[in-house]
Amino acid sequence: MSAKKTEEEISNLSVGLAPMEGVTDFATRLWIAQNGAPDFTTTPFLRVTKDYPSKRISANFLPEIQLSKEHGIVPCIPQLMASSEDDLIRIAGHFLEKVGFIDINCGCPSPTVVGHGAGSSLLQNPDRFSEYLERIISACGAGKISVKMRLGFHHENEFARLLEILRNLPLARLTVHGRTRADRYTGSARWSFIGEAARRLPYPVFGSGDVVSASSLQTRYKDAPQVAGVIIGRGALRDPWIFARLRDPSLRVGKEEFRLRLIQFIVLQEVQALAAETLPELAGGGIFAFPSESERRNLREFILKQLNAVFCKVPSMANFNPEDPAQWTLGRASLARGKMLWNYLRSGLGVAPELTTRILRAPTWVGFIEALDDIVVQLPEDDVGLTHRPEWDWVYAGAGHTGQAAERE
Ligand SMILES: Cc1cc2nc3c(=O)[nH]c(=O)nc-3n(C[C@H](O)[C@H](O)[C@H](O)COP(=O)(O)O)c2cc1C
Known part of the structure; x- marks a missing residue:
């Protein structure tokens, strides 16, 4: 062939x-x-x-x-x-x-x-x-x-x-x-x-x-x-x-997009935890729709707009300002979900393990975002370079933080 x-x-x-x-x-x-x-x-x-x-x-x-x-x-x-x-x-x-x-x-x-x-x-x-x-x-x-x-x-x-x-x-x-x-x-x-x-x-x-x-x-x-x-x-x-x-093998994920998408993941988890019933409605209203090309050009603005639109609908979060990390006093469950995703994502980034662990140990959202920002600064501007790095496979192998993975299927 x-x-x-x-x-x-x-x-x-x-x-x-x-x-x-x-x-x-x-x-x-x-x-x-x-x-x-x-x-x-x-x-x-x-x-x-x-x-x-x-x-x-x-x-x-x-x-x-x-x-x-x-x-x-x-x-x-x-x-x-x-x-x-x-x-x-x-x-x-x-x-x-x-x-x-x-x-x-x-x-x-x-x-x-x-x-x-x-x-x-x-x-x-x-x-x-x-x-x-x-x-x-x-x-x-x-x-x-x-x-x-x-x-x-x-x-x-x-x-x-x-x-x-x-x-x-x-x-x-x-x-x-x-x-x-x-x-x-x-x-x-x-x-x-x-x-x-x-x-x-x-x-x-x-x-x-x-x-x-x-x-x-x-x-x-x-x-x-x-x-x-x-x-x-x-x-x-x-x-x-x-x-x-x-x-499209030429697809690139810049560090700003990476950071904002990770924050968006946490927001979605928080909405799910606080008011799960609003999530389908918000999604149905197009709030989380894949951004258009022009929106992608200014992704940061786009995501901030999305976050604000989301939190207007969740009474306890109405005054949330996503740009201010001090306000990230989100629930423990969302913090845990964010850490879970980070634990997997870090295996694709090729950043020094000590740095990536700081996020996993962060006791609050502020700590999480601060540690994330310290890593993002070091990532290449245009493409964070997510790729399979076999030396990190242990993250998925049933040892360490995600110990349950091997028993989960
Ligand atoms: C954390 C975790 C949870 C899983 N849960 C399920 C499940 O609920 N149902 C299922 O059929 N397979 C489950 N699997 C197996 C995956 O669907 C998949 O078949 C397996 O991980 C191999 O594919 P991969 O190498 O692309 O991960 C799970 C795998 C992992 C790592």
């Missing part, structure tokens, strides 16, 4: 934001959609048990269904996880009135989830896997369910049998994370297995695992050229602009 042809095919792939429990809440999806504009996003899993969600699903779980594309919203796929088919079917019905299909999590490696017979536990017993999916599909309908799974529970040689089962099911799509449950997040994702699924299955197959740049996408694609698309998880936390960068 010629390099030119491959390039063209890759540019036609559908590229979405991977589901990430504890990370990709509505405010974060909105923010990533603004920056990188993926083709679609996915909710983190909604854990469905007998009693949960009892009466109503959180308003923040999938507000995208009320909003349109003009508002910077991209289509979002809801993901559910359950050990009982009946529980899953009960909740799936609620979403299927509004979305084309729902995704079922068959990949979560967490010991708690596996202990309850959900997530990747379903891969352990092919008969159970088959019965589980057949029952859900017969209740929800052909083409109404997609599955996200790993290569197997203990070993990748379990995959062939699972594919046999999947071949006979009328799924909307299959997403394969090219690792086993035993791997958790160690080693590299094996894309040749994803390629095998894409060759053999009669519906679209999406690949997941270790896409961190245009060149890594090219390498993975060579092993799985039949995929319909890919999803990006950790790569989008390191570089939230990655989706736009894959479309």
